[in-house]
Amino acid sequence: MDATEAILSRRSIRKYDKEPVSDGDVEALLNAAMHAPSAVNERPWHFVVIKDRKTLEAISQISPTAPMVKYAPIAIVVCADTTLEKFPGLWPLDCAAATENILLAATARRLGAVWTAVYPFDERVEGVQKLLGLPAHIVPLCVVPVGHPAETPAPVDRFDRACIHQEAW
C-alpha cells in the first residue's frame, strides 16, 4: 500500500477476526517499529509479543481502555529500557514514533490495530510490569492489539486549516 494511503486511511481497529496473525506479519510490524527515529539514535525500545489468552485477558483487566485486547489474536507491548535514555524525557517520544510505525505497517498489511495507553498512568505501568515480569527500568508505553479486522471504518478527513500558522502564532 502507498505510504500516503496508509497514513491517511489508518483507523483504530478494535474488532478482530479469529484468524491468527502470522509470525511473519508480527516480525514485519516490529521491524517497522525499530526503524523509527530516536533521540541520539538511542533506540531504547523493547517489544513483548503476547499470544497467551490469559495474559491478554489480564491486560484488559489492568487497562480500562484496553477491553479489546482480550479478543485480539496477539498484542505487542511497546516498552523502553530507560537506562538507555541519554536525556530524561525522550524515551516516550522514541517509543511513540515506533508505535506509529507499527500502526502504519499494520494498515499497509490490511491488519487492524489500536494504540492503548499504558504510560503515563502509574497503575497501568505497574500492573503491566508485574504481569510481564518487567524489571523496574523497563517501562511499558502502550499495548497494541493486532488482528485481521472485523470492522472497516472509512477513512476520516482530519485536515484542519485552523491548526496551521504561518511564521508565528
Place this chain on the structure above:
Amino acid sequence: MDATEAILSRRSIRKYDKEPVSDGDVEALLNAAMHAPSAVNERPWHFVVIKDRKTLEAISQISPTAPMVKYAPIAIVVCADTTLEKFPGLWPLDCAAATENILLAATARRLGAVWTAVYPFDERVEGVQKLLGLPAHIVPLCVVPVGHPAETPAPVDRFDRACIHQEAW
C-alpha cells in the same frame, strides 16, 4: 512510495538543496501529521510553518541540535495546545506520532527532514515560545526542517532480535 519502503528507508536528512519546498508539499506533510492517532482523539497539535530566514537562523541559535535548520528552505514547528489534553502527559505522545507521520510523508515525497527536539528541554521550549509568540499553553515538541535532500544516506537495517520478547520478559 510503498508504505513499508517509506518506513524502512526513512533517514534523518540534514543537508538540503536550495530548491524551495512547494506549498502543496507542506500541506501534504501537515495533512499526514493531522491523521496521526491521538489519545481520546484529542488532536492537540498545532503547526507553525517557517520560511523566514531570520526565524530559521534564530531557531538554530536556540537549539544546539538544530544547526541545519538555518539552511533549510522551511521548517515545521510541531506544537500542542496543552489545554486540549484530557489526561496529563499524553500530548507529547500524540505530537510524536504526528511528527513521525511528517517524516514518513516527507520520505514518500522524496523530501528530506529530521526531528530536532525542543521538548522536554525547558530552555528550548521557552526560547521557541518567545521567538514565535506562542502563548504559555502552546508547547513546542520539535522543529522539523524540510527540504529537497542534498544527501542520500542508504537505508540502515535496524532490526534487532534481542529487542523482541515472547509472552514475558
